[in-house]
Amino acid sequence: MACASPRRSPATPRRRAKGPLLASETLPTLANIDSIIEKLLSVRKTPGKMVSLAEQQIRQLCQVSREIFLSQPTLLELNSPVNIVGDIHGQYSDLLRHFDKCGYPPSSNYLFLGDYVDRGKQSIETISLVLAYKIKFPNNLFLLRGNHECASINKVYGFYEECKRRYSIKLWKVFIDCFNCLPVAALVENTIICMHGGLSPELENLNQLRDIPRPIDIPNHGLLCDILWSDPDDDVIGWGQNDRGVSFTFGGEVVRTFLEKHNCSLIVRAHQVVEDGYQFFQKRQLVTIFSAPNYCGEFDNAGAVLCVSEDLTCWFSILPPLKPKVVHVKGRR
Template identity: 60%
Template sequence: MAMNISIPTCTGHVRPRPALPPPPSPSPPPPLLPPPGPAEHPRTPTYSLRMGNNPSKKLRTKLREREPSTTDDQQPQSEQENNEQYPAPHHHQHQHQHRKNTSVSESTTNHHHQPTPSSSSNQPPTAAENTPNDHPHPNPNEPQQQQQQQQQQPNTDNTPTILANSSVARNSNHQPNGFAGSASTPSNQPFDIDEIINRLLDVGYSTKITKSVCLKNSEITAISLAAREVLLSQPTLIELSPPVKIVGDVHGQYSDLIRLFEMCGFPPMANYLFLGDYVDRGKQSLETILLLLCYKIKYPENFFLLRGNHECANVTRVYGFYDECKRRCNIKIWKTFIDVFNCLPISAVVASKIFCVHGGLSPSLSTMDDIRRIQRPTDVPDFGLLNDLLWSDPSDTATDWEDNERGVSYCFGKSVIAEFLTRYDFDLICRAHMVVEDGYEFWNERTLVTIFSAPNYCGEFDNFGAVMSVSEDLLCAFELLKPLDGAALKKEMQKKKRTSSVSGG
């Protein structure tokens, strides 16, 4: 089907951080309803481009090379950490290829590799696990369901919602207590969610990386337990109605996450669907995942978090989150987060037309009910449906299903994409899992799009970060965050903090 693409003239601007709870003006989006039944003329996504923070810049399709940033604020992981202590990570490895100027739909995609994950229990790594050729034997999934029930109270927060259009969500009356200002854990220990969010935001604007987190371990545990309950109260396959903003990999780049909210609107002024990979690689994975979980607790039907391949015990052991938890908190906190990761939903469908997932498709997927039947909490297995949804990649060269160069899951070709869209009457597959130079990249005549939302990834790649905004009439607009090195990032965040203070945010 034909999909028009246009690049409108627009002006980038910085939205001041709203006070918590958010002010009544400007008005939030109207209450959302499930998508209507079949219409005579089905809606088809169309696309446009919005340049955040740099309205005069044209869409780039030619690769720009520069020396990696080695500032104090954003430094890549050391060679010793990547190559000696752990198996060499190849995920998101950028292949520097010179490309000709082409249209958006003709831009090429880089393939990236990563070692095969291995499922195991949530135990700290041993010396044997750190050697490249030693993979722990997978343990059977034994979900730890030790939730305690809490007294339920109605949600008094008068905010707009994205309704999960499934029987599980519609019939669920489960809501954590006090979303408007406070929350309670299953052990009835209340905490002030607004005050915690403000503390986390202050850290983001400061751009300082402290030895410890701004929250107590007891507060982190309380947030994790409350988030776990919210996640398990919603289905594994989330069905959403637009408008919604779709975000790709964040990878612990906390200040860039704040920039993203400044550009697109802080919850609940905008509705969000994140596609996973919140932790690892970046220096502030703890602040990143804590802020996202707090927003999930406060706005459970406006803010959705899918699982990525890095939300897994074995992967976080290798790529930084385990070490950050051990250094800044303790191993018990890491285990608490793994319990939350095991409860994250797997995929989402927007307006019955856009299929959203972190990685890609699976040969084991025969019906959407296969996803709905995935029981949580669960670890990520070594193979099968869940593994593929988090790890697979599209390929321009694959004709059907081929082995993935990452060493895990598959690559799928154009015929697989076309057959999947036809079978389920979808128009677009929206996924993340790969760093792309412009923050987003189309495949297969714009039937699949990759979104990556961490600009200047790891301080090494001069890539943009992108957010795909889906309007009520399914117009998909891409808002871009320009890459900034450490010094420029610090300067911009200080400016945004002053703007927020002047505006009373």
């Protein structure tokens, strides 16, 4: 199901926890941002082709977007309409396919739930494009932190090696400085709460999310760790051990109680591969969104985007898994 074109109204945060929201005109920008975006989009018709930005340009993307992240709340408060995107994991061609289908900023508003890097072959292009759009359209596109936007994780699962091979270790460190400033959760129209992983037994009120300091590394336990790492589990009553070895799993009653307490209607999270690109939990009170089809070339999953209209009607834009090309080779006579 394709996305309808949302009305061109920015998904502007309602308020900041401390002080007034900075107007777009006062946010930092880059004089050459249009040419950077143009270059990143130049490979739309050639999937898999690398984009060679200058290292200094990428550094600028990280540094300017970092300041924008810090100028906006840790818990974003957004208006609809907005398209919510799950894990991309360096599958740059699929990110462009989602934009082709759902619309490019600023005609469509976006909230990304994290995990831009690792696993896939084009993490640098993926994170560079969303950072560039964040700079160009700071109140139309929003980025949350995933568990892979963390030095100890992406040093192991591919991003560090990609930066080292294509640019430098110093550039990887610049990315990490940027990742440490990303927001961690979002509230859409005060009723849809979004994060990368899930709930936390330590989360008693939403002000705890607003008060998470930045820059910050992801700890091994506690509220921030759980928001980025926890998973729902049908077989768990209350809280359970997580097979990942980090954080917890949580059952349906935890979801129901949380939504009732905070007067919300839906939890939107990412973090897990699901066959159809989306999967509901606890009577449709929670939905997992995963946006990287054919994940790692090893799964036959679709990739989905959750489209939320201005009146909070929700539907899914689906990228089906691509079938492998069959090459016919004539035999020798």
